[in-house]
Amino acid sequence: MYIPDGLLSTPVWVAMLLIALVVFEQTLKRGKVMAATELKNGGETVANPELNELLSTLEEKEAEVGRLKALLDIAEKKGGEVDKLEKEVEELRQKLVEKEKEFERAKKFVRELVRRIPKPVFILFVNKDGVVEYINEYAAKVFGADSIDDAIGKRPSELATNVAAGGRTFIELALENRTTIEGKEGRLKIATGETIPILSSCAPVYIADEFGGVVCSFVDISEQKQKERQIQEIFDYTNTCLNMLSSGIRELQTGNLNVRLEKIKDDEFGKTIDVFNEFAERLSNIIKNLADNMRGTTEQIKEANEAVSQMNAGMQQISSASQQIATGSENLSRLANASVADLKAAEETFKKLGADAEQSTKFTEAASKNAGESKEESEKALQTLGIVVENIEKTASIVEKLEVAVRSIGKVTEKIKSIADQTNLLALNAAIEAARAGEYGRGFAVVADEIRKLAEESRRSTEEIGEIVKGVQEETRKVIDAIMKVKADSAEGGKGIEAALNKAGEIAEAVNRINEMLRNVSKGTEEGLAKIEQLARNFEEVASTAEENAASGEETSAAIEEQTAAVQQVSIAMEKVNEIANKTTQMVLENFKIFEEGVDVSTTRRQ
Structure with missing residues (x-):
C-alpha cells in the first residue's frame, strides 16, 4: 500500500x-x-x-x-x-x-x-440480504445450478420453493422472523420441477451482535420416506391380513364354518391364510362328521334301545314262557303220572278184556260147535229143544257178558283216545314253549315230538279198536236180538222149531263171525296192550323229562330274570347315552353352521 x-x-x-x-x-x-x-x-x-x-x-x-x-x-x-x-x-x-x-x-x-459436505445433506448460508454466500456441491446440483459459483449470489427462491409453506423456503422464513427452525419437515420443489421431501434446520447468525444472515441445513429424506411408505405399505398389508384373519376367526367363533379367506400375496401371510382355510375346512369336516356321527349314533342308539326293549319284552316273554314251560312241565309230569296210572288201569282192563275175549272165543267156539251139532241134529230138534234153549240161554248170557266187555272196551278206548288227545295237545304246547325257549328247550322239543307221535299212534290204535268194538257191538246186538227171538220162539215150543232151527243156523254163522271178530279183538287187544305198555314207559320218561324241564325252566327263568335286569340297566345306559348324544348334536348345530354345497343345513338338521 x-x-x-x-x-x-x-x-x-x-x-x-x-x-x-x-x-x-x-x-x-x-x-x-x-x-x-x-x-x-x-x-x-x-x-x-x-x-x-x-x-x-x-x-x-x-x-x-x-x-x-x-x-x-x-x-x-x-x-x-x-x-x-x-x-x-x-x-x-x-x-x-x-x-x-x-x-x-x-x-x-x-x-x-x-x-464437500456429502449427500443427503444440503448446506446453505444466506446473508441478511437474502443472497446465498455458501452452498455445498450436492445442494447446488440438486437445485439445478451448473456449479457452486452459479448458485452463490442467488436467492433461495430462485433455486427451490417450499411446497408446504406456500412457496416460501424455510430460509426465507428464518430471515424474516430471525428465529431458529429445528427438524421441520417440508417438500422442496427444485428447478427441474421435481419435489423432494426434506428435514430442515435453520439458525440466524449474528456478528458482533449484528444480524449477519441465516445458515440452513436440509436432509433429503426421500429414501427415508420411501422406506416409510414401504413400511406403511407393509403395515397396511399386515393390518389388512390381520384384519382378515381376525374377521375369519370371529366368523369361526360365531360358528360359521363356511368362512374362507382369499390371500393377497403368496408370502408368509398367504401361507397363514392357506393354513387358516385348511383349518377351517378340516374343522368344518370334523364338525360335519361329528354331527353326522352323533346323529347316526342317536339313530343307532334309538334302534338299539328299541332292540333292547324288544329284547327285554322277549326276555319277559321267554321268562313267562319258561315259567309256563315249568308249569306245563309240572302239569305234564302230573298228567303223565296220572296217565301212567290210567294206562296201567287200561292195561289191566285190556288184560282182563283179553282174557274175556279168549273165554268168549271159547264160548263162541262151543256155541258154534253146538249150533253145528244143532243143525246136524235138526231131526232131533224136538228132543233136544230144551238143550238148545238152555244153550241159547247160555249163549245169550255169554253174549250179554261179551256186550258188557265190549262196552268196557269202548269206554277204555274212549278214555285212551281222550288221554292221547290231551297228550297230543300237551306235546304240541310243550313243542311251542320249547321253540320259544330256544336252545334251552331243544331236548324237550324232541321228547315232546316223540310223545306227540306216540299219542297220535295210540289215538289211531284206539280208533281202530273203537271201530272193531263198534262192529262187535253191532254183531253182538244182532246175536242178542236173534237169541231173544229164538228164546221167544222156543217158548212157543214146537210151533217154531223149524224157524228155530233156521235161526240156529244163522246163530251159528253169527257166532262164527263173532268168533272171528273176537279173535281180531284179542289180536288188537294184544297190540293195544303192547302199545299201552310202550306208552306207559314213554309217559314215565315224559314225567321224568318234564320234572327235569321244570327244574331247568326254573333255572332258565332265574337266569332270564338276571338277563332282564342287565338288559334294563343297558336300556337305562342307552337312554343316558342317547340323551348325551342329543345334547352334543344340539350343541354342535347351535354353535356351528354346517354347509352342504353352499347351503346352511344346520337349521334343518336341528329340526
Missing part, C-alpha cells in the same frame, strides 16, 4: 486509518463468527485442527490490532515520532495484508469444507 509523504501527519489520514482498522476488525470478527457458525452441523462445532488453529491465529491478530490502536493513540500524542510511527504502520500494513491472505485462505477452506 502506497501512502504519500506527509500524509500520515494529517488528521484526515489518521481518521482513514482508524476507519480501515475498525472495518478490518469487524471483518475479522465477522469471518470468525461466520466460520464458527458455518461449521455447525446439528448444533455441534466440527472438530478440525487447522480451523481451530486458524481461529486461534485470528484471535492473536485481533489482539495485535488492539495494540496497533494503542500505538496510534500514542502517535497522536507524540506527533514528533512520526517516522517511527510510519514504520510501524508499514509493518502493520504488511501484517494486515498477510492477515487478509490468511483470512481468504480460511474463507476458502470454509467454502471448500461446506462444498
Whole structure:
C-alpha cells in the first residue's frame, strides 16, 4: 500500500486509518463468527485442527490490532515520532495484508469444507440480504445450478420453493422472523420441477451482535420416506391380513364354518391364510362328521334301545314262557303220572278184556260147535229143544257178558283216545314253549315230538279198536236180538222149531263171525296192550323229562330274570347315552353352521 509523504501527519489520514482498522476488525470478527457458525452441523462445532488453529491465529491478530490502536493513540500524542510511527504502520500494513491472505485462505477452506459436505445433506448460508454466500456441491446440483459459483449470489427462491409453506423456503422464513427452525419437515420443489421431501434446520447468525444472515441445513429424506411408505405399505398389508384373519376367526367363533379367506400375496401371510382355510375346512369336516356321527349314533342308539326293549319284552316273554314251560312241565309230569296210572288201569282192563275175549272165543267156539251139532241134529230138534234153549240161554248170557266187555272196551278206548288227545295237545304246547325257549328247550322239543307221535299212534290204535268194538257191538246186538227171538220162539215150543232151527243156523254163522271178530279183538287187544305198555314207559320218561324241564325252566327263568335286569340297566345306559348324544348334536348345530354345497343345513338338521 502506497501512502504519500506527509500524509500520515494529517488528521484526515489518521481518521482513514482508524476507519480501515475498525472495518478490518469487524471483518475479522465477522469471518470468525461466520466460520464458527458455518461449521455447525446439528448444533455441534466440527472438530478440525487447522480451523481451530486458524481461529486461534485470528484471535492473536485481533489482539495485535488492539495494540496497533494503542500505538496510534500514542502517535497522536507524540506527533514528533512520526517516522517511527510510519514504520510501524508499514509493518502493520504488511501484517494486515498477510492477515487478509490468511483470512481468504480460511474463507476458502470454509467454502471448500461446506462444498464437500456429502449427500443427503444440503448446506446453505444466506446473508441478511437474502443472497446465498455458501452452498455445498450436492445442494447446488440438486437445485439445478451448473456449479457452486452459479448458485452463490442467488436467492433461495430462485433455486427451490417450499411446497408446504406456500412457496416460501424455510430460509426465507428464518430471515424474516430471525428465529431458529429445528427438524421441520417440508417438500422442496427444485428447478427441474421435481419435489423432494426434506428435514430442515435453520439458525440466524449474528456478528458482533449484528444480524449477519441465516445458515440452513436440509436432509433429503426421500429414501427415508420411501422406506416409510414401504413400511406403511407393509403395515397396511399386515393390518389388512390381520384384519382378515381376525374377521375369519370371529366368523369361526360365531360358528360359521363356511368362512374362507382369499390371500393377497403368496408370502408368509398367504401361507397363514392357506393354513387358516385348511383349518377351517378340516374343522368344518370334523364338525360335519361329528354331527353326522352323533346323529347316526342317536339313530343307532334309538334302534338299539328299541332292540333292547324288544329284547327285554322277549326276555319277559321267554321268562313267562319258561315259567309256563315249568308249569306245563309240572302239569305234564302230573298228567303223565296220572296217565301212567290210567294206562296201567287200561292195561289191566285190556288184560282182563283179553282174557274175556279168549273165554268168549271159547264160548263162541262151543256155541258154534253146538249150533253145528244143532243143525246136524235138526231131526232131533224136538228132543233136544230144551238143550238148545238152555244153550241159547247160555249163549245169550255169554253174549250179554261179551256186550258188557265190549262196552268196557269202548269206554277204555274212549278214555285212551281222550288221554292221547290231551297228550297230543300237551306235546304240541310243550313243542311251542320249547321253540320259544330256544336252545334251552331243544331236548324237550324232541321228547315232546316223540310223545306227540306216540299219542297220535295210540289215538289211531284206539280208533281202530273203537271201530272193531263198534262192529262187535253191532254183531253182538244182532246175536242178542236173534237169541231173544229164538228164546221167544222156543217158548212157543214146537210151533217154531223149524224157524228155530233156521235161526240156529244163522246163530251159528253169527257166532262164527263173532268168533272171528273176537279173535281180531284179542289180536288188537294184544297190540293195544303192547302199545299201552310202550306208552306207559314213554309217559314215565315224559314225567321224568318234564320234572327235569321244570327244574331247568326254573333255572332258565332265574337266569332270564338276571338277563332282564342287565338288559334294563343297558336300556337305562342307552337312554343316558342317547340323551348325551342329543345334547352334543344340539350343541354342535347351535354353535356351528354346517354347509352342504353352499347351503346352511344346520337349521334343518336341528329340526
